[in-house]
Amino acid sequence: MKKRFIYVIDTPTESKELLVRDDELIENADGEIDCPLDIILHRYHMEWDDLIKMNTATVSLMQEDFRERKMIRTISFENLYYFHD
Numbered sequence: 893m894k895k896r897f898i899y900v901i902d903t904p905t906e907s908k909e910l911l912v913r914d915d916e917l918i919e920n921a922d923g924e925i926d927c928p929l930d931i932i933l934h935r936y937h938m939e940w941d942d943l944i945k946m947n948t949a950t951v952s953l954m955q956e957d958f959r960e961r962k963m964i965r966t967i968s969f970e971n972l973y974y975f976h977d
Contacts, residue, residue: 894957895955895957896911896955896957897911897912897925897954897956897964898910898911898953899912899927899952899953900951901943901948901950902948902949902950902952903947903948903949904947910932910933910936912927912932912953916931924964926953926965927953929951929967943969949969949970950966950967952964952966953965
């Protein structure tokens, strides 16, 4: 298995994995690998509203290969307040 990147969505009842394509990865100004979450959500026909409705606890960008999984960054939804018109 070659190195790949995924977003992991953790909810109280399940964990979902969204694959990140190589062309969706960017290197930010600090030289770190990143991928805008909204791009991945859009490709999977999801929006931020869906994450709220799923009672998402965290969304993590992970790097994965055949030996290990390494967390790049995590977004916690624990203290996130979302107001929708």
